[in-house]
Structures are given as structure tokens and as C-alpha cells.
Amino acid sequence: MIAELTIKNFAIIESLSISFEKGLTVLTGETGAGKSIIIDAIHLLAGGRGSHEFVRFGEKRAELEGLFLLEEEGHPAYHVCKELGIDIEDEMIVLRREIHASGKSVCRVNGKLVTIALLREVGQTLVDIHGQHEHQELMNADLHLSLLDQFGGKVIQKELQSYLGIYNTYKDVEKRLLELTENEQKVAHRLDLLQFQAEEISKAELNINEEEKLLEERNKISNYERLYQSLNNCYYSLHGEQKGLDWIGQAMSESEDLDDIDKNLKDVNETISNAYYQLEELSYRIRDEIDQLEFDPNRLDYIEGRLNEMKQLKRKYGSTVGEIMEYGAKIEEELETLQNRDSHIHQLQESLQSLREDLILEAKTLTEARRKAAEQLMKSIHKELKDLYLEKAIFDVNMDIRKDKGTDEVLFGKNGVDVVEFYLTTNPGEPLKPMAKVASGGELSRIMLALKSIFSKHQGITSIIFDEVDTGVSGRVAQAIAEKIYQVSVDSQVMCISHLPQVAAMSDTHLFISKEVTEDRTKTKVRELDKNEKIREIGRMISGVEITSLTKEHARELLEIAGALKQS
Template sequence: MLSDLQVKNFALIDQVNINFKKGLNILSGETGAGKSIIIGALDLLLGARANTDVIRTAKDAAYISAFFQPSELEIINNILDEAGVEKEQNGILIAREIKENGRNRTLINGQLATLRMVKKISRYLIDIHGQHEHQLLLDQSSHLMILDAFIGSEIKELKNDIKDNYAKYQVLKRELAEIDIDDSERVRELDILNFQIDEIEKANLQIGEYQSLKEKYQSLSHGEEIYQNTSEVLNALSGDDYSEQGLLDRMAILKSKLESLKEYNKKLAELNQNFADIYYNLEEFIFELGDYCSSFNYDEEELALTADRLDLLNSLFRKYGDGVEEILEYLAELQEKRKKLENIEEKIAQIKQEKNELKNILLKKAEKLSELRKKQAGEFEAKLKAELQDLAMEDVKFELSFQKKDLGESGIDRVEFLISPNKGEELRPLTKIASGGEISRIMLALKTITAGLDQVDTLIFDEVDSGVGGETAARMAEKLAYISKDRQIICITHLPQIATAGSHHYLIKKEKGKNRTYTHIYALDEQQRIEEIARMIGGTKMTDKTIAHAKEMLDMAAEELYS
């Protein structure tokens, strides 16, 4: 249930804190006092579009927060867990800040959250019904949903089964639409695929070859320079036919001279060793350089072949991917696509068979679901009619009209509420003929017969008594009291008959300060409640008679509704 509500700098409200309780909570006050501001604040808190107009004049931001203690807290906490939002063990705190600069914030349990997340969990927290929310009844597409909610668990498993299978059916339809192409288009696609595959396969690409080819091309394209310079260095180091000694030979002599001195002291021994290392390293270098020079082969034909291979690879890179590995991956994709196109007729036949089989299964299940709905429709009609008759619509006739529609995730039924509010009138669609007062009574009747089926702990009725009075209002009060035995009800009303049925009563009052107007909310004690009921009965002029009448109404309500 909704335990605490705090509203700050919102419309005419400077700051209010309300502690709602179990049972039927009544909100009353004079017209224009700001009763619907509370509902507007809750509506914004639970995800409605924010507008800076709601911020109190001269303030930078409006703030709304509410603490809920729902029976479905475990389900809500699982949703929060999946979203990475902190959870609480004894309830859930939702807050929203609407700022003048547009940087609004929403928090769940003190952690930043999205409005989408708030909307997702709000279905388990609160259900608001007011003049605007009556549009649900005026939307014919919602009538099937209302009937299914009444039937409840008996069709839940079958509905979920149809929904899941219909999703699979839609996947098959999309897959079929993607591959079901005409023969000429398939031939064109195959021609393109074959050309691309053939071009890549003929290249016989090898991983790592591109870098190797680039190095080879660099060597071959500078072959003359490489051979001349390396030969010159080799000759200088090792000697040639025209030189008696190369550098290595001269170093050998110097090495011998140093070696003859190594015994004289430690430093000479160290210098000798260092020079010997240089000598042997140079000797090894000369061997390697000699091998390179003797094996180096500059071939113009090989250079041309290498250049052609590089051109081919670069051409393939431009067409099919950045690098050999990427092209080979693309080749695998092309081959798989070709395989599918070559076997497309077989695949189409397979999918069509699966789709038709699944559709037949769905139609059988949908027919069964339709039978169950029609079987329960009579009980729904009878119960709703009885509730409406109890709400002073004695001559009402009410029926469900079933029409067949195309298969969908909810089955094959299109349901519409038909009503005749007055004697002698034929049944017509509710969406076309019901008045505001009748819609209010139908909504309350629906909530009465489905009170035990909702997952929501808190129901809010914003002037659901619009357009009614007298005995009808008294009957409405009984219905609200009945629903509040299992649910928390918050009801904004202007009728004393309904106000007396409340187990808790709050007065919303507009008061003028020195320079501002404020809306305040007061929890009424027994005497204050009597005075408020008297005001609702007789207006601002209260007499001993209206006070006595108010007390009598409260006593009767306590005895008849809660004894």
C-alpha cells in the first residue's frame, strides 16, 4: 500500500506530508481547494510527462516522493535486481524532482532510475481511476483485457501459451518473407555470389602473406643498391682480391697484441676480453653478411610477379575487406549465403510447413480460449449487471458481443461491451452511449467484481461519484467500503454519503497567507470529521441540524459497513 506521500513546491502546495493507512481513505474539500493536485502529483511520480508549469511560482523545482509497502514486493525487487537498482526489504521509495531548467531526476530507493523502470513497477503499486482514466472503458480494444482479468487464472496458462507460440509464428513469417524471392532475383543473386566467391578463391589467399610480399618487394625493388652496398661492406671487412688485408685481419693482429698484455694487470685482462668480444662479434657478422650476399638474387621477373601479387591483394582489400583475415571471413559468409540460396526451395518448403503446423496449433488453442471466454462471459454479464442494478441502474441490460478477428497474440476474439442503460432501449456499444455518471458506475462495478483479482494494493478514485447522488451515492459508498477490505482505497469525493464510508478522512483546504495562497492537507479527528461531513451536506452554513445529521450518517456507516 501507499504509506507516505510527500509533495513540495508543487502547484499550490508548499509542502505536505500525508500518512495514508489501510482501508478507505477519503479526501474532501471545497471546489478548487486542490484535491486533484494530489492525484496529479502521484501521476507525475509514476511516469506521466512533466511540465515546468507544475513548479510553484518563484521556486526552482518541485519534489514528489512516495513510500510503498506492496504485497508484490518480491516481484518488484526481482525487476529492480535485473536492472541493477538497489532494493529494500520493507518497501520501495520512489522520488521525482521536476526542475525549472528541465534537468529532471527520478530515483528508486535513492538511486537514479528511468521513468521506464518506474512505469514497469507501478503496475504492482497503484491504479488510478478518474474522469480521464475512464477512457479505458471507452476504448473497445480494452474490453477483452477486462474480461480476461475477470476470468483470471483459468485461462492464464493458455493465454501465455498462445502468446509465446504466436511470437514464434511471427518469427517464421518474417524469416519466410526474407527468403521467399522469385527465381529471377535468386539467379541474379547467385551470379553475383559465384563471381565474388570465385574471385576470392582463385587468389588462394594465405594469412600473413601480405606483409611478407611487401618486404620482398622492398628488397627486390632496391636490389642493385642492396647488393652494391653489402658487397662493399663485406670486402672492406674481410678483404678482397685487390687488398691484402681487410678490417678483420687487421683486428686479428691488434687482438694478438692486446692478448700478450693480459697477464700484466686486471684492467688489461678486462680490455683484452672486451676487444676479443668485439672481434668475434664482427667475425660472426661477416659470416652472416657473406651468406646474405652469396644468396641474394635480384630478379626483375620475380619483382614483376611480386608487384602483380600485391596489386591483386590491394584490389581484393578494396572490394571485400581490410586484410586477408577479414576477406576469408567474408568468403565464408558468401559461401553460406550461396548454400542457402541453392537450397532455398527446400528451406521455403520447410518453413511453410512449420508455419502452417504452428498456425493450426494456434487456431485450435485460440478456439479453446474463445470457448472458455464465452463460457465465463455469462457470469461476467450477470455479476456486472447485478452490481449496476445495485447502483441505481435498475433497468440496465448488459452483454458481451463476440466477433471473430484475425489470429493474434490474444487469440481470435474481438469483444465489445453492449449496454442499454434505460428500459425500452436496445443494446448499443458502451463506447457510444454511456454518460459520465454511468461510466463511473460501470468502472466501480468492474472494480467490485474484480477486487480479488488485481495485483495492485492501492486503488485511487478521483471523483468517481461524478454525476451521481442520493441512493446511488450510498450504494457507491458500500462498494468502495467492500473493495477496501482487501485493498487500500484513496477516494476524492464531494458527496457526504461516500465520505461517511471512509475509515480515514483527510481535508484538503486552500488557505491564504500574507502574500501567497497555499493548499494544506489535514488528517481529521472524529469531531473535525463530523464538521466536514456537515459542510458537505449543507455548504458553508453549518447548523445544529446538519451537525446532527452528519454524526448520524457517520454512526450509520460505521454500523452498516464496518460492524
């Protein structure tokens, strides 16, 4: 759920901070007060398209920030944030967006900079905004299959995973077969290229550790004079009359009898002796190193040539010698396949046919699971429509098999072979048609609420926002819509902009949006109404400008009815 929203310099809003509660929050106020602007702010915060026109006149940027609380361990936002490398602490997500007057947007999720596209990925798991004229998921036929799968839950997910395991293998074999059955000229060119590359890599006779050894040896030969001089200086600093070993040897002799005089000095002679013999042994090693030193310009030329050869190969086949060798092994395998092409084609064709048979069986099982879920979904939707006085409406989940138009062959996809679209008719005697082409006006509001009542439980979205979806209805339909919106809020936090007193009466929290002019500038204000203020506002919604004692009484009656309905 969204817990807090902060808006600065956005449209006519100078500065606004709103805390939201669970359940149903209704926003009311005069036309133009800024109700839809608040919804626009949440829409942009969740990754919607923005514009510099949203920045308050005279300001450099608009700032939007929202705090969302995740109360379910398996909330979809956790998975999305994990994939994006965003940490979630204390079950909270903070979305922030700055829209500059220049048109630039800066977006952050829990403090991490993200693109608008990534902000949208996170935002769409947290907020679902539905407006009267906005095309939503439920009206998009391309998404009806995924909605059905969500409704079907674990049963469909299990069958879909079984199908996907075979499908992925099938597509891999199909790709390999396609590569082998391409035109002869292309295969011949590929064969020539691979043979050239394999020969070039093989001829180089690479060794995994060779480059490091050559670099070390080149460094040694290139610095021959410096190395020779340093070793010589070391050796003659230790050996010779009045040199290092001579003085240490004298110290060793002087310290031989120290322990006879002072027991505490027993280790002095031992330490000096050890140092003498270690340095003596080291001096012999230095001498041997000097004797073995040799400057060979031909060897240096060979090393440079060999390193250059490796450099050229790395430009073509990999950034390291190891990667070059791996590439060489890979193309050797491909060469073997191409050189024995006919045999491999036959094997792949047999494998593909076997996988296709398995895939057909898995697809049939998945389709059957979806048909059962579709039947249950239709029953649930009809119940919701009946509650909204659309008892004569018929909702249908139209399922078909995806086939090639030319060959009538079944086409496999990553989601199976099914094509799903929701159909509807609201008038008796009229044929079922795609849902997006049937509903309009007041009917659309009720149909969308019925669908939302079902799918809100399966989508895992924390906050659902209805922006004047109750336009064009009145009377008993208005009451039914109010009750249905409240039912949705039981499982999801719901915010609703409404002009219906019936909806306002059902609210758990009632926010009143107003505007005032200060120093020739318009500002939007938000305040939560107490019980008496709520009665007055509902009275205004019933009668218009003039509020009489009768309208107040009517408002109280609506609140009493709403309270009784909530308890039931």
C-alpha cells in the same frame, strides 16, 4: 500501497508530507484548496505528463517523492523492475521526480535515473488514477481483451502460452517462406551478394588464432634491434671473465665447506648452487635466442598485409575474426537454401500448413476458455451494477474472430484470433452499444465503480485513486457508491476525493485539505481529522456553510450507519 508522499514547490503547495494508511482514505475540503493538486502530484510521480507550469511561482523546481510498499510477492512491479535492472529491497519502491522551471524532468526509481517512459512503466503497476473525465483502461476497447484474460486468470494464461508456442514457430516459418518467395530479381541480387561475400571470406583462409600470433610476431620484428641489444647485454653480463656467472661460481666454491663449520649454514651453498646452474641454463637459452634472431623485412610486409586484410573483413562482417567466420558459416547456409530454393519453398509450405492446422486448434481452445470467462465476468458485473441501482443495465462481452476483410481468412495474432469489446445498455429497450459510447455523468461513475470492483482484484495494482467520480449523484445512489468504493478498498488501498458525505462517512482515514495566505502567498495544508472533526466536516458537506446541531446529528447518524455496514 503508497505509504508516504512528499511534495515541494508544486503549484500552490510549498512543502507537504502526507502519510497514507491501508483501506479507504477520503480527501475533502473547500473547492480550490488543493485536493486535485495532490492527485496531480501522484499522477506525475507515476509517469504522467508534466509541465513547467506545475513549478510554484518564483521557484526553480518542483520535487515529488513517493514511498510504495509491496505486500505481495508476485506484485507486477517486481517483474517490471527486474527487466529494467532496478533493485527492490525490503519490499519498497521509492519514486522521485523533479520538474524544473525550464521544463526538464529528472526521474528516479529506487535512486536509479530513468526516463519518463520507464518511470511510467513502474508507476502504472503501483497506481491507477480514475477521474470523472479521464479515459481509462476500462473505456479503451483495445485493452478489453487483456482485461478479460486477467479476469480468466491461470486457465486462460495456460491456454495462451500453449498457443504462443506454436504461433512463434508459425511466424518464423512464415517469415522464412516470405523471404524465399520474394521477386526473382531481389533473390538474384541477394544470391550474387552472398556468393561474393562467401568467396571473399573463404579466400582469406582465416584461422581463429592467427591474428593474435601475427600481432605478436609483428611486435617482435618491429623491435628487432632493441630485442637483439637487450639479449646481448643480458648474455655478456652473465658470461665472461669477472661477469655474473664467474662471481656466482666463486661464491659457490667459497660456500662448499660452510656446513662443516656451522650446521645452520648448510642451505647457503645449496641455494647458491641452484642459482648458478639456473642462470647458466638461462644464459644458454639467451644465446640460442640471439642465434635465432633474424630481421626479415619481407616477412614484416606480409604480416602487415595480412593484418590489413583482416581489418578490411572486420569492417564488413564482424568485429573479430571469430565473428567473421560465424558470418561466413551463416551465409553458406543461406546460399544453400537459395540455390535449392524450390525444394525449400515446398518444405516450408508443408510445414506452414501443418502449423496452421495446429494453430487453429489451439486458437479454438483459447477462445472457448475466454467465452467461459466472459460468461462469469458478465454475471459478476451484473451483480455489481445491481448493487449500484443499475439493475436494468445489461453488460455484455462481445467476442468475434479477427478475419481478413478481403479473403475472410482468420488472422492470427500473438494474443490469439479473438476481438473483444465490452458492450452496455442502461435503458430497457435500447440496443447494446460499445461501452465508451453509452455511459455518461452519474451512470459513468457507477459503471466505472462496478468494473473497478471486479478488475482491481485481478490487476494487482496497490493503490486506486478516484478523483470526484461521485459527481452528479445523490440519495440512495450516493450511499451505494460509498459502499462500493469501500468494498474496493478492502482488496486495494483506495484514495478518494469526494463531495459526498456518504463517502466521507465510510472512510478509514479522513484527510482535510485547506489553504491559508501567509505573507501574500497561498499555501496548502493537510491534516487528519479526529472523530469530532470528522463529524463537523461531514456536517459541512451536508448543509454547506452553516453547521447546525441537526446537521451534526445527521453526520453522526451517517457515521453509525457506515460503521455498521463495515462490520457487516
